[in-house]
Amino acid sequence: MTDPIRLAAEALAAGELILLPTETVYGLGADAATPEAVAKVFEAKGRPRFNPLIAHVADAAQAERIAVFDPSARRLAETFWPGPLTLVLPARADAGVCDLARAGLDSVAVRVPGHAKARAVIAAFGGAVVAPSANRSGRPSPTTFADAFEETGHAVAEAIDGGPCAVGLESTVVSVMDGRPALLRPGAVTREEIEALAGPLSGAGEGRRSPGRLALHYAPDAPVRIDAEAAGEGEILLGFGPGVGDPRWSLSETGDLREAAANLFRRLREADRERPAGIAVAPVPGEGLGEAINDRLRRAAGFVG
Incomplete structure (x- = not known):
């Protein structure tokens, strides 16, 4: 019997794209370290290249190899990972996330997804995987396998069906660049949950470090x-x-x-x-x-x- 997890990992290693289920939305996955693979994501989505991508990793140990964690960031990771929280942190020099994926920034957005199949694919691949929502840029994110395949299935070498996404909204994005967490994008981990752990959130976060910040985004064709x-x-x-x-x-x-x-x-x-x-x-x-x-x-x- 063919193992879809292994096939997806092999496709990533070959520089191809995959459809990756997560608990938030379906992602269009590629090897985060390879600019040519990441470029295919931008091309398939029609996504602006100034918009950074999130590096998905299998566990916190892998996250610490690509990003610099301070005690505040580590507490957030320990509490909410695996799950729908992305941390924007200083990137390590040998992060394994290419400059194109980081939009030329000195930071890297990283998370451990809550979906078991996503973590299995990433672990089998062995590196970080960028996986922005598997829709054409600006469109509503796909939360079912059928919708993901309709949007960008033409561009992928392998596709993993993980069922309907349990959360249905993209991850919360929190920047911890200077020791004080700042909310860059609200999501399923709420402001109240983060503040209960980390204290009041700064309002001075740099939005350019987060995906999903365009004024017209998640939009259907109808007004x-x-x-x-x-x-x-x-x-x-x-x-x-x-x-x-x-x-x-x-x-x-x-x-x-x-x-x-x-x-x-x-x-x-x-x-x-x-x-x-x-x-x-x-x-x-x-x-x-x-x-x-x-x-x-x-x-x-x-x-x-």
Whole structure:
């Protein structure tokens, strides 16, 4: 029987691309150390090269070989890895993550994914793997194998089906460049969870060190309208909470933020396939995981402010 983990690792070693499941979203994986392989990721996605990529590693020991950890960064890693937290740290001189993947920065974004298949592929490969979301740049991230393959399957040599992504939003990105953590991108590990461990987060983080910061990002073809009380003519309303809109399109009928996060990109994609005049999204509370959901929705609507 063919081992898909081994085949994926061999494809990475040959400089090819793979579809890699993670608990956040499906990633388009490549050898982080090889500029030619990383360039294929940018080409397949149509992604701007000033946007850095996250290096995915199998465990914390591998992360420490590519990045410099201070005590604060180490506490965050010990608490939230494996899982949906990316740390932006000073890169080691021999990091094994090429300059193109780091967008020419002196920092490296690194995480240990929570999906067992992702870690197995990385461990079998033996090096760091860049794995940005497996969609064309700017589009909603794929959270199912079918959506990932539809977006960038044409560009890969191997594809791992890991089932639906449990989290459904890209990782939280926290910079620890000067000993004080700064939140660069909200995600499934919430601001409150990080601050409970590390204290108040700095607001002075350098956004250029994080992926996912473009003003128009995660966007379907149909225009997105947020904080909508009802659907306009020809629009589909993505509801949140009991009795809001058609249950078929609800992010969560019970008002559960984790369910809404897991459904967000899938609902945007499903609604977009109906070719509506627009996609309206009901208000989602901003606390906890709602901060990350609203960040993605503002970027899908082309409004960040």
